Amino acid sequence: MIDPNIKLLTNPVSSKAEIEKAFMEARVQDGIFPAGAFRIALPKLWGVDTAGEDIIPSVERPVVPIARFTPGHKGAVGSDLDAKVVVYGAYLERVLNGADWLRAFAPSQGWSLVDLRELPTAYGLMGDAVALSHDGRLHRMLTIKDGNHLFLVDGSARPDSDPKDPMLQEIGLLACSRFSLLSPSGRYFAEEMTKQSLQGARVSASFLLPVSWTAVEGIDAPRDGAALHFIQHNHKSNLGTLIAVLGGDRETHATALEAIVLDKLSAQGAMFMTSSTVGQGTQGDFEVVQFEARWQERAHTVLSLRGRIDGRPVSIQMISATSEVNIEQWAVNRRVFDIVAQTLSSV
Known part of the structure; x- marks a missing residue:
C-alpha cells in the first residue's frame, strides 16, 4: 500500500x-x-x-x-x-x-x-x-x-x-x-513545426503546430475573421482535433466563438458534463478552460482558449480522448495545445 x-x-x-x-x-x-x-x-x-x-x-x-x-x-x-x-x-x-x-x-x-x-x-x-x-x-x-x-x-x-x-x-x-x-541541441520540440496563420481582414495571428497535423475543411470563418481546422490521425482513427477561430470585430467575445464550436459538437451528440479554468495567459490576454464531454460512447476532453489578439477575439479548441481512455493521445494533444497557446501572437 x-x-x-x-x-x-x-x-x-x-x-x-x-x-x-x-x-x-x-x-x-x-x-x-x-x-x-x-x-x-x-x-x-x-x-x-x-x-x-x-x-x-x-x-x-x-x-x-x-x-x-x-x-x-x-x-x-x-x-x-x-x-x-x-x-x-x-x-x-x-x-x-x-x-x-x-x-x-x-x-x-x-x-x-x-x-x-x-x-x-x-x-x-x-x-x-x-x-x-x-x-x-x-x-x-x-x-x-x-x-x-x-x-x-x-x-x-x-x-x-x-x-x-x-x-x-x-x-x-x-x-x-x-x-x-554536455552538448544539448537546443531544440525545444520533438517534431518539426510549421507556422499557421489566421488571416483576418484587420488583424492576423499565428501559432506553431507540428507538421504531423493536417489542415481540413469544415469550419466557417466569421465575417472579417478567419478559421482553421486541423486533425492528427493514423490509418485507424482520429487522434485529435484543433479548431482556431479569429473574430473580425471588437464587440464579439471569445466565448461567442467558442459557443459556435461547442454547439456543433452538441449537434453531433456531445454531452458536456463539467468545466474548469486550468490556465491563464502569460504572454497575452487569455484563459484556458477544460471541458469534460462524452459522445460516440467515449469520454473526451476539450481544452478551450479564450482571448484577444489586438482587440479581436480568438478562440481555440483542442478535442482529445481523456487520459483515462488513452493517456498517450491525451498527453501528446495536451502538449500540442500548450505550444499553440505559448506561440500564439499577432502578425
Whole structure:
C-alpha cells in the first residue's frame, strides 16, 4: 500500500559542507551515444556501467538505460541502502511533456508515483517525482528534454526502516538537480513545426503546430475573421482535433466563438458534463478552460482558449480522448495545445 505521507524532497537534508565532502561531479562521455553525454553529481567511490555508444533510443527501442551508477566500495555513501542511480534515454516520436511521459512510464516499470510536481521549462513541463516500486525501493526522479530525446534520472534506494525518511531521496535529488547534457541541441520540440496563420481582414495571428497535423475543411470563418481546422490521425482513427477561430470585430467575445464550436459538437451528440479554468495567459490576454464531454460512447476532453489578439477575439479548441481512455493521445494533444497557446501572437 502506498504511503501518502511520503513527500517529494526538494532541498538536500545534508549541509553544503557535508555534500561537498561526500559528493563529486562526474562527466560521462565514453560508452554513451554522443547526444546523451552528460554531467551528474554522485557520491564519491561510486562506479558506472554504460550501455555503449551504439545503444541509442529509437522507434524500435524507445527507452533504454544508458548509464548505471552504484557504490564501488562498501564504505561509500548509499552502500548500506543498496542505492543506485540509473539514467534512461527515451525517443519521442511526438511532442510530449516530460511529466506526462513519466506518468505513463512509471507504471510500466512497476513504480507507483507518490508525489509529482510539474516544472515549467522552454521544453515543456518536466516531471519531478518520488515513487515506490513493487519491491519496496524508493525512487527520486526527474525528466530532462532535448529535441526528440528525453532523459530520466532515477535515483533509488531500499528503505531499511521508514520509507518516509527524506535521506532516502537525497542521492537521487542531487543527481537530478545537477544533471545536464554536455552538448544539448537546443531544440525545444520533438517534431518539426510549421507556422499557421489566421488571416483576418484587420488583424492576423499565428501559432506553431507540428507538421504531423493536417489542415481540413469544415469550419466557417466569421465575417472579417478567419478559421482553421486541423486533425492528427493514423490509418485507424482520429487522434485529435484543433479548431482556431479569429473574430473580425471588437464587440464579439471569445466565448461567442467558442459557443459556435461547442454547439456543433452538441449537434453531433456531445454531452458536456463539467468545466474548469486550468490556465491563464502569460504572454497575452487569455484563459484556458477544460471541458469534460462524452459522445460516440467515449469520454473526451476539450481544452478551450479564450482571448484577444489586438482587440479581436480568438478562440481555440483542442478535442482529445481523456487520459483515462488513452493517456498517450491525451498527453501528446495536451502538449500540442500548450505550444499553440505559448506561440500564439499577432502578425
